[in-house]
Structures are given as C-alpha cells and as structure tokens.
Amino acid sequence: MAVSEAGIQPATVAAAAAPRRKPRTGLRVILPAIWVALVAVLVVAADFLPVPSPTHMDFDAAEARPSLAHPLGADLDGRDILSRLAHGARVSVIVSVAAPLIGLVFGTFFGLIASFYGGVPRMAILGVLDAMLAFPSLIFALGLTTVLGPTLLNVTLALGIMSVPAFARIARANAIVLLNREFVLASRTAGAGDLYVMFREILPNMAMSLVTYALTVMSIMIVAEGSLSFLGVGIPPPTPSWGSMIAEGREALERAPHVCLIPAFAMFLTVLSLNLLGDALRQKTEAKEGGLS
Template identity: 40%
Template sequence: MKRFLSVKGLIGLILVGSMVLIGIFAPILIPPEAGTAMDMTSRLSPPSWAHPFGTDQLGRDLMVRVLLGTRLSLEIAVTAVMMSILIGLPLGMVSGYFGGITDNVLMRLVDTLLAFPALLLALTISAILGPNLQNTIIAIGVAFTPFLARIVRGEALRVAQMPYVEAARASGTTDMMILWRHILPNILPAVIVQATISIAFAILAEAGLSFLGLGTQPPAASWGLMIQASRDFLDRAPWTALVPGIAVALTVLGLNMFGDVLRDILDPRSK
C-alpha cells in the first residue's frame, strides 16, 4: 500500500481518476450539440475567458471537444482491450497449460501476428474493414491480442508447474476445472496490469488511426481527429494541436504510472 501511495502512484491515480470522471460526467453536463456547434466569427480564436482552450478552424470550442473526446477515447480503448482479453486470455491459458502440439500451433499463430507492429496491423485491419467506430475497436483489439496471449501463456506455464496444480491433477480434477479454479485466479494480476498498460497504448493507437483517417470519422470529438485537423494551422493557431495533444499525453502518462504501481502491488515477487 505504501507503494500505491507513493508520489508516482498518487499522480497516476489522480490523472486516471480525473479522466474517468470527465469521461463519465462530461457527456451528461455538456449538451451533445455543443461539440459540433460552429461559430465562424470566432474561428481560430486564442484561449480566452469565452473559450478557455481556444477554438478550431470551424469556430468550435476546443475545451468542449476535448472533454467530450475523453469519453470517446476511453470507450474505444477500454472496449478494444476487453476484446483482446476475451480472445487472448483463453488462448494463452490453453496454450500454456496443455503445451505440446496445442502450444506450438497456437503460439505460431500468435507469432505471425506479432511479426507485424501493432499499429501497422491495426492500420491494415481498419483499412480492410473501413473507417468507423466499430471497426476501429476491432482493429485495435485484434492488434493487441497477441501481446496479451503471450503474457498469459507465460503465466499459465509457470502456474501449471505448481504443486497444487499437480495435486489437483492427481486427485482427478478435470482440466477445465483446473483452468478455472487454479490457473485463472493466479494469472489475473498479470492480466489486470497488462490491461491497464494496454489501455494507454490503445488510446495512442486510436489517436493514430484517427489522425490517418482510418479511425473515428468527423464530426466526432476524437483527439486524433483534432490533431489531424490542426496541421494546416500550426503556425497561426498552435493551441489547436497542443490541447488535444496534451490530453493524450496526460492520459497515457497517468495510465502508465498507475499500471507500474499496480504491478508492484499485485506481483507477490516484488514484496
């Protein structure tokens, strides 16, 4: 617990907690049409009392769009990581527990996916399926599945050699019950930590896909779309890129710091 309350853990918790609260309450407190409301007389206005973060090239309030974009980014990232867990967790557990030809076949499939950089694989899938919200989630989820499957396999291999698993086998417990009762509970800490860190990278991947036009589409309040739209105005209105860029950086930083501390807490070998 002391490590959790360290400066690093406290900063990570504050950043992550703030983003989660913004993601939950911003769409409730801010009218949906506020994110797309245009005022051409105020386009590219610098930060002011009326627009604390300035406006974009269409006169839309950047603070409103960044706050609404928090919900969108977290929703995509969390859903994509949950998808990778649903696929990668059983894949890695079965591979690590049974070993042999099952392990070889499944891990060669995973190695094939790992041969491609995660963002490149997500780009390819998104380009094939087409750019929209659902396909962005699928692309990111599939791209992160092999990383999680590898980690789960390693943990399952370790746990499968423990004496209590051998005792369960000797007592006649079925493989499915061993996987459910003994393997899964003992690898969950590693899965939780990896999921936390993967959410950070999924946010980056979503921003990258949207920046390249293969993620969420306008007029959605996506951080990647805001950065992409700011390219032509960096010399006149740098805040149009800085505001969403800082939002991405703070969220990823908070998740990484929180994930590191969470790993120290949940990993018994570090105590």
C-alpha cells in the same frame, strides 16, 4: 583504526532483522489517479458542460485563444475545444477499455490452451501468434479499418485483435510457471479436470499480472486510436477524437498552436498516467508475491 567484526555484527543483524517499511503512495500515484478520474468525469459529464456542442461552428471565434466563452479556445472552424476534448475522451475511453478487453479474453484463452496442451494445438496457436507479432501492428489495424470501414466498432475490433498475441504470450508464460505449483498438483491429484484447473486454479493466480499489463495496453490503445484518426482512418467526422483534433490543428500550428497542443497534451497526460498506475500496480504485486515466497 580497524573495526572488529564483533563490533559490526550486532548492528548488521539488527538492520537485517528490522522490518522493511512499506513504500508510501506518493505523488507519482496520486496525481495520475486524479488525472484519470478527471478524464472519467469529462466522459460522463460531456453532455452537461456549459459549453457549445462539439459540432457547433462559430466562424467569428475561429482560432480563438482561451477565454470565458471558450475556456480552452476554439479550433479552426470555431468549435469549442473543451467540448470536443470531452466528447473525444469518450472515444479514447471506449477504445482503450474495449480493445484490451478483447485481447485479454481471447489472448488468455489461447495462452492457457497453448500451455496445457502440446502437439498440434500448441503449434497452431503459437504459429498464428508468431505471425501476428511479426506483422506491424499499426499497419494491420490500418488495413483492417480501411477494409471494414472507419467506424468506432471496427477501430475497436482491429485494435483488440492486435492486442491478442501479447496477452496470449503473457498468459502462457504465467501458466507454465503455475502448472508445477503445489496447489495445482493437489487439484490434479484430487481428480480435477483441465477446465477446472485452468479457470479455478491457474487463472485467479495470474489475474493481477494480466490486469497490470492491461493498464499498459490501455495507454497503447489510446495512442493507436489517435494515430489512426490522425491518418484519417479512425473515427469519422463529425464525431471528435483526440487524434483527429491533433491532425486538424497541425495546419495552424504556427498561428494557433493551442488547437493542436491542447489535445496532444491531454493524450500525453492520459497515457503517462495509465503507465504510472500500471507500474505502481506491478510493483505492489511483485512485492506481495515476494513476501509470500
């Protein structure tokens, strides 16, 4: 039986007129937030946990499985894995926060300059950014930490410099779109200068895009720091880091897999959680911008 357009039209109109339901905050946001909060608690409470020092060696407990004495077991030298995991989280958190912050500040500044001004400033900035993007990031960080020395400051600095081009590209792309918006033109008409327009009109309106990307970069920095520590040019011993724990545990992967797999699993969950939170924030920002357009 054919159905007439008149019978379909009211239902179609009603469906179109019905308000869209806001997406609920599901487990894909709650669970990552809980894990990130747990890592933050470990970072703060690492010195107060009822476990041995991360550098204390108990050779009688070498490669011990999880037990009451060692909740997550012990490594090849009898050091408590939970204690080293908590103190290693400090390294990951410091690097994953400080390095993107360096890239965010300098990348945003250079991106704004390249979007506002043409000629030599734009060509110089874009040329340097293209050269940095063409060079393998991990090789750059590896070379810089080798030359400067494997310290927490140098690792953070190397990874921060590595993230500048990406932030600059995102800042420039957002600024170019916003330059032709009505509020920017109105500010120009009122006599506002370039610095005022940059930091009072453009920057606040692209802040969410930069913050969303910063969450993704944080997860990348955790993996990059772990890679440097795995290669032996990250944080030097006796300071524990997740990458060095994985590197040390690979020697006994067959007879004591927990020594390597536990820090690897912690790194995996942290990176996954940050990516999921960043994706959720991006979707929320896009939905809000779509509602305002």
